Amino acid sequence: MATGAEQAHGAAAPGMPQLDFTTFPNQIFWLVVTLVVIYLVLTRLAIPRIATVLAERRGTVANDLATAEELKLKAQEAEATYEKALADARAEAQKIVAEARAEINRDLDAANARAEAEIAARLAESETRIAAIRDTATENVRAVARETAVEVARAILPAAASDPAALVSAVDRRMEMEGGA
Amino acid sequence: MAVEDGGGLSIKPMDQFIVKPLFRDIEPGSCMPPEIVEGCLKWYEPSNVTLWMGLGIVATLLLLVVGTRGRAIIPSRSQSMAELTYGFVHQMVEDVAGKDALKFFPYIMTLFMFILFANVLGLIPMSFTTTSHIAVTATMAIAVFVTVTAIGFVKNGAGFLKLFWVDAAPLALRPVLAVIELISYFVRPVSHSVRLAGAIMAGHAVMKVFAGFAAIALVAPLALGGMVAIYGLELLVAFIQAYVFTILTCVYLRDALHPSH
Numbered sequence: 001m002a003t004g005a006e007q008a009h010g011a012a013a014p015g016m017p018q019l020d021f022t023t024f025p026n027q028i029f030w031l032v033v034t035l036v037v038i039y040l041v042l043t044r045l046a047i048p049r050i051a052t053v054l055a056e057r058r059g060t061v062a063n064d065l066a067t068a069e070e071l072k073l074k075a076q077e078a079e080a081t082y083e084k085a086l087a088d089a090r091a092e093a094q095k096i097v098a099e100a101r102a103e104i105n106r107d108l109d110a111a112n113a114r115a116e117a118e119i120a121a122r123l124a125e126s127e128t129r130i131a132a133i134r135d136t137a138t139e140n141v142r143a144v145a146r147e148t149a150v151e152v153a154r155a156i157l158p159a160a161a162s163d164p165a166a167l168v169s170a171v172d173r174r175m176e177m178e179g180g181a
Numbered sequence: 182m183a184v185e186d187g188g189g190l191s192i193k194p195m196d197q198f199i200v201k202p203l204f205r206d207i208e209p210g211s212c213m214p215p216e217i218v219e220g221c222l223k224w225y226e227p228s229n230v231t232l233w234m235g236l237g238i239v240a241t242l243l244l245l246v247v248g249t250r251g252r253a254i255i256p257s258r259s260q261s262m263a264e265l266t267y268g269f270v271h272q273m274v275e276d277v278a279g280k281d282a283l284k285f286f287p288y289i290m291t292l293f294m295f296i297l298f299a300n301v302l303g304l305i306p307m308s309f310t311t312t313s314h315i316a317v318t319a320t321m322a323i324a325v326f327v328t329v330t331a332i333g334f335v336k337n338g339a340g341f342l343k344l345f346w347v348d349a350a351p352l353a354l355r356p357v358l359a360v361i362e363l364i365s366y367f368v369r370p371v372s373h374s375v376r377l378a379g380a381i382m383a384g385h386a387v388m389k390v391f392a393g394f395a396a397i398a399l400v401a402p403l404a405l406g407g408m409v410a411i412y413g414l415e416l417l418v419a420f421i422q423a424y425v426f427t428i429l430t431c432v433y434l435r436d437a438l439h440p441s442h
Contacts, residue, residue: 023200025224046245
């Protein structure tokens, strides 16, 4: 049954269609036509167009790279200028700071000198006043000492009190000695 | 098409390869030249070959011409694919056959586009695969062979024969090697054409057989899974065979341009 069907089928289409030589001229004719058409499409339209686009793209990319390089150089230049401006500004600032410091120092020195002079003047004045007070005190002590010496002498030794002038000079001498010691 | 026929399956895996006229039916067996010719396909007659080759041209136009109509510096998807195809073949010609082979680039690109779209369109169910026919692949292979041999002699004159004279081998061996080289040179168009037609035909026949077995409920899942797998494989084969045919053309072209080993 199966073999019969196969035989019938075999009779309908003998063997491989690939080996049916009666179809070869048709296939080869249309193959040649097709290849020629594809060749014309490629050489007239596709290949020039794609080649142009690719070349254009290469050109654009190269241009862009060159522009980028140029811009990079410019940026570096700008950075250098900026750095220089920054350094200049820093130097200027330092100069100004130094000047200000010097001025302040000068003012400070002047104020110090003034203050010292004033202090010295006050000191001198105080000393004079102290000296005056001390002189007054010495005079008072001397007077008290004379009076006391005279009174003491009068009380203990009335004979000696007859000459108060000698007593006074003795007290003075003594005081001179004490002061000297 | 599989029909359970009294316990036997009738799978006709080769029917898909039949070349027939587009606009008339031919009585099977009515072409037995030179006696009976009324059922024969005429050479100029539009056939399913014409249809599928024409669709290949349309596909080429769509990819390479319509796809690139924007001519954009930043390409669209279709333009990108067209440029990729162009760049792929261009690179192949330059790398394999050398810079001086680039003037043959349009011819090689023609072959590549034709084979690629014939193979890929052939994977559409119910379609006809023009590259599964030895008549088509042999015509291209012979054209390549004749052209390349002619280029070899035009470029190098008698120096082209150095291709068969292996300078690296000992002198005594050279005549033997020359005979072998000569035979291998003339076998080139055979292997070149049979490789493409054979791979495509075998793949399509296997798919039809799997499809036939899908009619049997017991093995249908297996057959369907097999078909999916084979279809994926055939998609790969469609590209690879177009690539192989093209790269071999480039190799032959290189031999013609630079015959010294």
